[in-house]
Amino acid sequence: MTMAERVDEVLRAGAAPGFHGLVVMRGGEVELERYGAGVDSRVGQSLGHVTFDRDTLHDLRSVSKSVVGLLYGIALGDGLVPEVGAGLMAQFPEYPDLAGDSARAGITIEHALTMTLGLDWNEDAPYTSAANSEIAMELAPDRHRFVLERPVVEEPGRRRVYCGGATALLGGIIARGTGRPLEEYAADALFRPLGIGTFEWSKGDDGLAMAAAGVRLRPLDLAAIGRLVLDGGRDIVPASWLDEMTRPRVAVGDGLDYGYHWYVGGGMLQAMGNGGQQLVVVPGEQLVVAVTAGEYDRPATSTAAVFDAIFKKH
Template sequence: MLPRHPLLPRSTPAASGISSRAVAALLDRLEAQSVECHSLMIVRHGHVVAEGWWAPYSAERPHLLYSVTKSFTSVAVGLAIADGLLALDDRVVDVLPEHVPADISEQGRRVTVHHLLSMTAGHRTDSLDAAWRLEPGDLVKGFLRVPFTEAEGSWHAYDNPTTFILARMVERVTGRSLPELLDDRLFGPMGVEHAEWDRVASGAVPGFTGLHLPTEAVAAFGQLLLRDGRWGDRQLVPREWVRLATSRHVGTTQIEGWSENPDSLCGYGYQFWMSRHGYRADGAFGQFCLVVPPHDLVVVATGAVTQGEAVLDPVWECLLPGLDEVASSRDDEVLAERLRRLSLAPVPGSAMPERSVKAELDASAEDSALPDGTTVVVDPVDGGWRLRLGSSLTVEVGHGSWRDSSPLGRPVVATGAWQGNTFVADLYVITTPHRVRLVVDAVAGKAVARWHIVPLTSPSLESHLRSPLMTRTDVA
């Protein structure tokens, strides 16, 4: 089903020179490797040729992009530079003087916009945790206090505070918040209506994470980049900036347990990763916007995976060989039907419509999403259940289907079932990659609630259901 206001025109794989069997092979690979995708969109020659959402995820909902956000911040920097308000050699200490620590090192004084964009300020590893520990209320100052162990410009470290500082520099020189600037200069002209942001306690957006967009908006962003910043008859982002930002500026190394794949060795641009084919905006747990200029191709995926190659390798190995092959309309129809039926599995089991249960949560289990001792009550309601978690969370749960509720302002979608004397429910924090599995032992009166993948910001389920989103309440 098309979104209410499509951003991109639609076509078929055959009409755009893509074999539907190649797309089907990509889906087969993801399924065979148990890769949890939430959405997939393929754009060729400016047209969406394949799109699908794994229920309960859907086209209209925004999805947390994690570090794909960084690439949007890069565009904001490019706009400020094009307006003559910022320059690549501008120093942090000059633009944000009130955030400069008294004991700043000489190297800290030399850090520029270029170093921040390319993540070559001189930290050996990500400085985020250390910077927040040093200065809980001022991440810019904390970043400048973390010792620099490498010469600036000589070493790439994936360093999240660099993007936070870029966002603050853009806001300082433009006099506008990052969301306001991007709404006015990018999202508004493109027709993107549902950009949502996580925020820190001051109300500022992190810049390095926290942007939520529908899948098509990310695909439209990729298409904008592919067309060198042009959208229709308007040049929204300077051509020179798009080419500069998406070019290799520094070599990269693999990070054990996080980026162990060939694409991680292709280099880094200005808040963009280079890839074996083209370049990409890349976010934790399988959020990707792949731009492949030689093939006039954009591929966007969202999901909940722990290794990026689980998505990248199937794209390169299954999809690319199917470009410019002879395709058939019958294959297109088969693929379209398959894409319409994509779904994650509801919890199997029975309804037992007369059974209620009350239990106490045991938070000693690893990756717990709720505090120890939380009261858990499960009551049957209208062919499903009403789930009460402590005094503040009430969640509707479907049987064999999903039910929506927004107990604290943010949506959660849930499915559940009885499996003997155990009630099991999956609670999808639907605008993120994350979900919680709740298991209630009716005989023992005990329950556990564990994240499938723990969010990077907080293990508290309640914090992810509050509106507005707040990722670091301790950073003022």
């Protein structure tokens, strides 16, 4: 069976009930494109039942983090943000009480990029509960202070703890360095150069873009980001940054390592988001796979079923 036949068999059998969209590119060309229908939401706001097509925007949730990773590299290449070894607290001088804390003095931007800040953070609770640190951050009057004032629980760099707050800080640094809101910089520096004319970036109550989870794109445009990575950044992202961004730095389990806001392992580069959002780049096969789904806050079985069909060996 061909890849298309295997995917269609999975969809016909109802084995991927939460499936919303799929784009497979090989060698820069779209090889397979499929869309579904189902209940969807926008960062917790119900959109009801949606019939998806190639022009429908979809939440990327934490795939947004990997987009921010790319944006940091672009801004760094333009000399607009500090090198990754720079102190993190120095980027937020409006909090002198925190900047003067010796326990935080060793935290760098690189620790944010690898989510090894050493701060108390827990996203194990559902993303509908304030017990989840990312949700608590969104409810806080000042998201950056909320993250930076978390108790120091271990030496930075020792262990990766999944942390949307790290991405919020990176988004803040990018916005400060470029002098523009994160979503405006993203439009000009990344999306438009890729031919992405329509996107959304959900904002918090404070009016700031939700760096960790707010990007909404078409699956085709998500795949275009994967192709950009596959192509070495072209003239949009410095190739040197892509090398650094995708270098394994912290083991996260299941055969995966974490780079700078991207997962690395098994010959693949991956960006993942709640609900089954996933972007996979397989350099050895010149392959890009983008999947969107609606299994928010539960196991992404639909995405797993689709990937099994795509990568099943003959």
